[in-house]
Amino acid sequence: MFLGKLERIKTKIKSIMNSAASYFVGRVEVNPLEHTLVRDEHTISLQPKFIELLCYLAEQQPELLTRQQIIDHVWDGNNYVGEKALTNAIWHLRKALKELDSDQEFIETVRKSGYRLLVAPVFAEQQDTVFLQISSRNIKQLGLFIGFVLSIVFAWLLWPEPQQKVYQQPELITQYPGRELFPSVSNDGRYLVYSWRQMDRKIDLYRKDLQQPDLKHTKITHSPGSESRSVWAHDDSKLYYYRRLSSRCEVLSVNMNDFAIEKHGECSNSSNDVAVSPDGKLLAYVGVDPENTTRGVYIKQLDLNEPARRIRCNNCEPGESEAIDFSPDSTRLAISRNLANGNEDIFIYDIQSKTEQRVVTGLPDIRGLAWQPDAEKIVFSAIKHGNRHGFELDLTSNHKTNLNVEGFSYPAFDRAGNLYYHDWKIDTSIMRLELDSDVAASPFPLIQSDFNFRYPDYSQAADKLTFISNESGFDEVWTSSLDGTQRKQLTQLKFHARNPIWSPDGKKIAFTANNGQESRLYVLDALTSQLKQIKTELNYYGKARWSQDGSALYSASVGDIYRIEIESGIATRITRGAHAIEVKENQLIVYKEGKGLWQVSIDGELIDEQPLIKNLKLANSTGWHVTEQGIYYFKVRGHDYRLSYYDFANNQDKDVLRVPERAFSRSRGMSFVPSKQWLLFTGYESPQVDIKRMRKDYE
Template sequence: MTNLSYQIGGCELDCKLMSLKHADNSIKLSSKVFELLMLFIDSPDNVVSRQQAIDNIWLGNEGVGKKGFTNGIWVLRKTFKELGVDDEVFNTLPKLGYQLTLEVQPIEKQVSSGKSRTYTRYGAIAAVTVALILWLSLNHLGTEPPKMKPEADLSRQAKLKVTNYGGVEEHIAVSHDGQRMAMQWRDNSLSGKIYIKELNQADAPLTLISFENNEEASPAWSHSDEKLAYVRIDQQAGCQIRVRNLLDNTDQLIASDCFYIPYKRIVSWSGVDDNQLIYAKKMQDRVALMAYRFDTNLHQQVSFPNKNEIDYAPKWLEGDRQLAFIRERAASNLLSLVLQDGAGLEHELIQNSPSIVDFDYSAREQLFYVNNVDGAAAIISRIRADGSQLAPLAQPGLPSSISLSDNNAMLYVTEHISKEYITQQAYDDGKQLRRISSSSRDMYGKYAKTNDNILFLSNRSALWSIWRNNKVSSKDITHTLGNVGVAAVSPVSTDFAVNIITDTGQTLYIGNMESESYRAIDTQGIEADNLSWSADGNSLYFKGFAKENNGIYKLNVRSGALELITQQQAVYAIEGQDANHLYLSKFDQDGIWHLDRTMDKMTLVTDKLAKYDYGAFYFEQGYLYFLSRDAKRDAVMRIDLAAAEQTPEMVQQFPPDAVRKFFGLSPADGHSFLVTLKLANEADVYGYKLMTK
C-alpha cells in the first residue's frame, strides 16, 4: 500500500490533508481546487479540458463550473508560486484545455510485502467505504441475538451526487412532489442563504429566494409546495420564522421568538394543508414546539419539555395526529427521538443517545430514517414506530441534515468533508509550537501542566476516545470503555475527568493519564456535563441537571461534598482569581458573566462569546481569554480583569469559521494556548435510491 502523497515540481501534495507543502511552508487547498489538481494528475498526459472539469467536478453545471475552473487554475498557479515554484505550472493548449507541466511522481512507502500499487483519491475513498461497511456488518452480527431478521442493507443501493458547488450545502428539504430541493448554501461566508435547486434539471441555476443581508436557514415546504417557511437571524441576533410565497414572491413574518443553533432543523408544516406550521420557540429555561395557524393567527404550545430541555426538528405524521421531534437535554450529549400521540403521550423511539443529528419519515414505508453515529461511525438508522430497527445505511461522511422523498423513493443526505486538528500557539509571536493531526478527527485539546501531555478527543478507534499525546506519539487511553465526552485535566496532577457513555447511561470518571486507571465518581443522582477543575485540583465544576435542580455544581472529588453554585441558566463555569469568583456562559445567550460569590452578584463581562462557543474561554494570569467570531475572522481575545477599562484586545486571529465550535479554545503552559482548527469545511448533498416494494 502507498501513502496518498505526490511529488509535484518539488512540492508534496498530501491527499489526506488536501495541502501542498514545500520546506516548512504548507498551503491548504479547497476541496474543489484539490479535486481539479487530482483530475490533472489522473488524466492522460496531465491534460484537462474545461468541459471535462465542468462535467467531473461541477457535475455539468456550466455557470458555476466555468467560473470555478478559471478560478481553480489561477489559485493553483498562485499556490505553487507562493511555495517557491517559479516554473510555469500550466501550458495552454488551444481547443484542448490546460496541461500540468510540473513533473508528478507518487510518493510510496511500503508497509507490507507484495506488489505495490498507486492509489488515487477515488481508490482510497472506496477502500475506506468498504472497510466501514464491513465493520458495521461485523458489529451487527455480534453475540446478541437479533430481534428480527434484517432486510437488505441499504448501503448496497445506488448513491448519487446531487450537489457539488463548493462551500457548504446544508438544511436540505425536498418538495413533496420531488421536483425541487431547498437548502442553505454557504460559500466563503458566515452568512448562509436559502436557495432552490431543480432536481430534474442538472444544469438549471440555483434560485435565491431572499436578498436580505441576514443568516437564513432551515427551509420547509408547505403541503402544496407553494410556500417555503424558513428561519432568519436578523442583525440583532433575533430569530424569526418567516414564510415566502413562491407564487407572488411575498414574505410574511410569523414569529420573532424562535430558537436557532446552526445545523438544527427548526420549522416544518402541517402534513394535510397549508394552514398550519410548527416551530421551536425559545422560552426562559427551555425550548418548546409551537403551532401557528394562518386562519386564526394563533400560536399554541404543542410539546412540553422539562426545564433545560430543547425540542426541535418537528414533523407531523399520520394526518397531524402524531408529532415526532428531537429532544436535547440542556445542551448535553443526550438526545431522544420522541413520538407524541394526539393525547400528548410521549414514546421515545431512541432514548438518551449522544449522537442524533436529524431524521425524516417515510409515510410509504412507515419508517423513520435517523442520521446518527454508532460508536465513531456515521450511519442512518431505520426505525419503525414501535421502536424496532432494520439494517442501517452506512455513510462515509459526517452525519448532518436528511430529507426523504416518497415520490422519488430517494433519501437525500448532506455529507460533510471535515477534519480537525489541534495546534499549540504562542501568545507573543503566534508561532505554532505543536500540532496534533491525523487522517481522523482530532479535537478539543486539554493541556496537562504536570507532564506537558495533551489529552484530546478523537475517533481514530472504533469509538470516540480520549487520546494522550506526549510530543512523540499519541495513544488511546480510554480504549473500549465507551464513547466519551470532552475531558477536563487537573491543574496540579496527571488526573483528568471525563464522562463515559455506554448503553447503560453516562458515568463521570476520574482517570489518570499515566496509569490509565479509572474510578467512578458519585454525582448523587445528578448528570454532570461541561467539566472544569478548581485551581487546587480538589473539586470539579459542572453543569448538572436532575429534575428541577439544574445549574452549576461544585463537587469535591475527595470528600464527595456537593454544592449548588447557581441556577441562573449557566452551562459552563471556570474559576477566576479564586473560588469566590467564577466566570460563566449561559444557555442560548452570547457572552461571559462574572459571578461574585461574596456578593451573590452576576455581571456581564463581554457579549463577544457566541452561544455555541460556550466552552471556549478560560482564566489565566489575571486575563480572561475567549473566542470571538465575525464575518471576517475568528479571533482569540483577552480582557485584563484588573484594568479600569475592560476592553478586549486581540491575541491572534484565524480565517472565519476556522475554529471548531463549543470547546475550540483552551489554555496551555501559560505562554501559549490550544485551538482546534478545521482542515476542511465543505458539504455536498447525496441521494440514495431506496427499494420500492
C-alpha cells in the same frame, strides 16, 4: 427466507412448550395456560403478556434482565409498544403477587438496568418432561392451543414476505464551493432548496432545478440575515424557513410567486426545525416564546388566522426539542429532544391524544430526522464516536438498520421516497496558534491524521497533552507529548468520553462520558490508568474544571454551577451559570448565558458576584480559557469566526484572529501553553459539504 421464518417459529413453539407447566414462586402457583396466579382458594387472572413476562423472569432466574432483553423476548423487539407495556406489566404483576402474598417481595427493579425475579421457581417434581405437571384439562387446552398456533404458522409460511425498501448508492446533487446544507425537495419533485454557506458571504436559501441540473442555482432570499432549514408548502406555493438576524430568530415563509415574506413565530439561536403536514393543514416548528425560553414544538393551523400554539403533553419528558417531522397521515410528529442526562432521544407524539412514545434512546447527538412518505419508518442521523451515521427505524417492528452511509446528515424525502441529505465528513484536528509570532500566524495542525482529535488540554506540570480521539473506534481519553508524538490511550470505556482536563499537579485527568443511559463524571490517574467514577445526585455533568487544591471539581448541571468533592461525591450548588473556572482558591469566573462573564467569590455560605464582562455572548459556554493575563474566547457572528482576547490589565477586549467559517469548533476545547505562547483548540479540516441523493429501490 423460508428457513428464517421456520427458525423463528421453532423458537416460539419451544418457548410455548417450556412455559406450559405450572410452577410455584414462593407460595403462589403460576398457571401459564390459564393465565392465572393461585394461592389456596384465591385466584387472580392476568393478561397473557403479563404471564409470559413472569415465565421469562422465572426461566432466567436469578439473572438480571435488561428492559431491552425483555422487550425482545416478550414483545418481539417492538420498543414502540414494549416500552410502556413493560412498565405496565411489571406494575400489574407486583400488585397481583402482593395481593396473594404480602410478606414476600417477588420482583426487583435495578435502576437503569432491568428486572430480576427474587424467588426461584419450584416445580411439583423435577420430572424429565414438563408435561407430567399438566392436568388432563390443561392437556386438552394445550392441544387446542397448539392446533391454533400451527394453523397460524402454516398461513404465515405461505404468506409472501413484504417487499423491503432499500436505497441505491449515493449520488452527488450539488458541488459548489463551501457548504450546501439542509436539503428540502418540492412536492412535485422538481426543485431542491438548500442553505448555501460560503466563506465571508451571507447565508441564503438557493433553489436548484432537478429536471435541468446543468442550470445554475438561483437565490431565493435576499436579507441581511442567515436563512436555513426550509420546508415546502403542500402545494409548493410557499417555502417555510428560519432566519437569524443579530440576536433574533424568526420563522418565516416566502411566497414562491411574488416572494412576499410572512412571519409565523419566534425561534432561538440554537438548533431549530420546521415541518408541514402532508395534508397541508398544519405547520410545526421548533421555537420559543416570552413565557417559554426552552425550545419546544409549536403547531399552527394554516387555514386559520391564529397564532401557533406550543404543544402540550400528558406524559412528555422535558428537554430541548431539536428535529421534527410529520407522519404520512398527519396525525403524529417525530421529535428529537435533548434531555437532562445529556442524551438526545426520539419520540413519537400523537397530536390528538397529546401523548408520546420513546422510540430511540441512548444517543448523544442526533442531526436531523425524516419520516418516510409511505411507511411507518423514520430515518435519522446520529453522531457516534466523532462521525455521523444514517439509520432507518421501522416503527412497527422497532428494527433499526444502519444505512452504512458515513457523513449522513439532516435527511429529507421527496414524495417518491428518494432520500436526500447533506454529506458532512469533516475531520477534526488539534490546532496551535502562535500568539507571539512576529509575523501574523495562521493556525497550524499539531495532531492530525485520518482519525478525529478533539478537546485538547495542556498540563504545564506534566508537560503533556490530553485529548479525545476515535483512533480505537471509540471516543477515548488519550495523552501525548506536546509535539503530538508518544500518543497513549488511557481508557477503554467503549462509549462517548468528552472534555478531559488535567489536575493542577498534572497527575490526574477529569472527564465526562455518556454510556447511552446516563451522564457520568470520572477522574483518571494518568500514570496507572486507574479510573474512579464520581457519583453524586446530579443527572448531568457539563465540562468539569478542577479546584486549585485538586480536591474538587466544578461542573454545570441544568443551568447551575456545582462544586463536587472528589472523595465524598457531595455536590454543593454555587450559583446560576453554564461553565466555571476557579482562578484562585474560592474565586471563580463564571459564564452566565445572556449575562456574560462574572467574578464569583465564595466565603463559606456567602457568595459575592460581580460582572467581569457584561453581556458578552460567547460562541459556546465552554469556548474560553483563562490565563494569568486575560481570557481567550471564541466569537461567532453568523459566518464571521474570530478568536478574541480580554486583557485583565486594561479591561479591554480585542480580536486576535479572524478565520474562515468553521475553522474552529466552538465547543470542543481550548487550552494555553505558557512556555511557547501557543493557544490550542479543535479545528475542522476542509469545510466542504455537498448534498447527495439515495434513490428509492426495491429488492
